[in-house]
Amino acid sequence: MEKILLEDCCEILDSMRVPITSSDRVEGPYPYYGANGIQDHVAEYIFDDELVLLAEDGGNFGSKERPIAYRVSGKCWVNNHAHVLKPKDGLDVDYLCYSLMFYDVGGMVNGATRQKLTQAAMRQMLIPKRSITEQQYIVKLLGKVVSIKEERKHQLEELDNLIKARFVELFGDPKTNEKGFTKAPMGEYMTLLTDFSSNGSYKTLDSGVTMYDEPNYAWMVRTTDLESGDMSSIKYIDEKAYELLSKSKIYGGEIIMNKIGSAGKVYLMPEIDMPASLGRNAFMFRYDDRINVRFLYEQLVSEYGQAEIQQYVRGAVTKTITKDDARSVLIIVPEKELQDEYAEFVKQVDKSKVVLVCMTAKISRIIRLIVNSSTEYCIKRICIGFSEGVICYGI
Template identity: 45%
Template sequence: MEFIRVEDCCEILDSQRKPITESERVPGRYPYYGANGIQGTINQYIFDGKLVLVAEDGGHFGSKTKSIAYLVNGKCWVNNHAHVLRAKKGFLAEYICYSLMFYKIEGYINGATRQKLTQAALRKLIIPKRSVEYQKAIVDRLDLVRYIIEKKQNIINELDLLIKSRFVEMFGDIDCNTKNWPIIALEELAELMTDGEHSTPKRCDKGIYLLSARNILNHSLKLDDVDYIDEAEYDRISKRVIPKAGDILLSCSGSVGRCCMAPMEIKFQLVRSVALIRFKSEITPIFAEHMITSDWFQRQINSLKTTSSQANLFQGRIKKLKGFVPDMNLQYEFIKVVNQINKLKFA
């Protein structure tokens, strides 16, 4: 297979970018793009046409689910956190974009705290050299795959909304507590409430998962961008707490309030940005997970979290959060509903 460098199949228009501060940006009709997509709008534009934007810094480098390149078309403004590429004759912008979206970028990026893909490195990236007809066939096939994925994701989103709807239907409006459930502070409902390791763990390339706030999503774990520790470090951290299946994990930094139940099939430890709540027997883990992700509970979190450079929810404030205790039979009925809907999502 023959390959071609990015600099040979694209015009690099970085010199036409114009940095502008957020305070100077006036919202308007044109999209304002950065490393990972649209950042807002602006009342002026500096580019007009079909372009491929590639993250320069702050991108999702190394991610298997979030791309580092995306396609834009029309009048827009691009800030200096994204490289700007225009396909040369004989190359489709869509093909170039697909070729770069999940590029194995290791070895091309530098920077310790904030990784950066310099223009010099960008120029050296290579992609398969194909005829225009072959490029179009690849683009058409991948466009179809993306369309199917989006349709399936929409179905999953609708099923998530169905669970939330059934939660309200079964347990009532908790703001008004229409069913008169006991409202109790979490510290009374939990037999254990703690967070992860406070010191800096010794990480390694492979081993046992070390979860941080970025790995906690609502109702699932995100393990495509995760740190690892070895057995010795796991044993050291485990003197503080050993997570168990059914524990509730709550993100306490950045995107505060995301929550999922610890699965039984993985071994892991936590850093400080994740809280662990082990409820007493009167609260089932699946019910607890959906109670915490409910609008009623999230409003409590938003009222208590601190906001400086980034949002935080500290242990003392978590203890002040309030939960409610429904009838156990009703909790089990809700669990059946969740399991049935999750089967549909899995399918």
């Protein structure tokens, strides 16, 4: 299929961007955009058009699920972390956006810690060249795919609400504890509270632990991995580093908490079939047999749980929580049988969620396939497959 350079089909408006530090922003009605979406709202605007914003740095580069480009419409402000593209005549703005959302920029971005897609590299990006009629046809098909995704997202939200409602039905409000359950510091039930630095001095760990982008012996678990659920961008360590980090090995089913940044945010480690070790900036908890971990996780992520945790978070700029504070978080502890009953209910609901999540996660593949498909037949087969819950290549 014939391709066209981005610099030949778009006006590049990067020179009009203006970053505003958070302290200098004046609150207002206009969205303030960055690499991955709205960052704030401000009192003035610098653009008033139909545009596509493409991440320059800090984007979701390498992710198979999270886009690196998105559409904006009307009055807005854009900082210097996103390229600003206005399609020229003959290029549909939505088609441009779909063409870039999941573009493989491997080999185009640079930077060891914060990857950057320079303007020079961006100008050389290629998108499929089609007539405006073909573009609009593809946009219409992808609109249907996105609608299905939104429907699945709504269904997931309803299942999450069902889990919350069942918790309240069985346990009431942990804050008032009207059902009279035991209420005690979480630390009284812990068998392990550990972190990366429990394995030795910073000097020893810095020299002995190297992270790799390519698959290696063990997964170095970061909370960003658990947040996104995207296994395509995880980091690895070798066997020697894994053994050095013997005090923070992960086997699945643990509770993990951010200790800095988004301090107090809680994750449930999924079951895994590979060696894994806890990354920096997080705590890992294990509990005795009086606690069902799934029940406790749902309590900790509830409105009560997060309020209870956040009272221990310190810091005006960089938020932190200590081990002792994590131990002090008050939890209700119903009879184990009741905890188990709730956890089994959640397990059954999760089975329905898995199906919906898998279907929703296919959106990026569907977009890439449709944008780059050369025949109408192939495009139709892909869409049919997605609506039926499978990806059908059918060529």
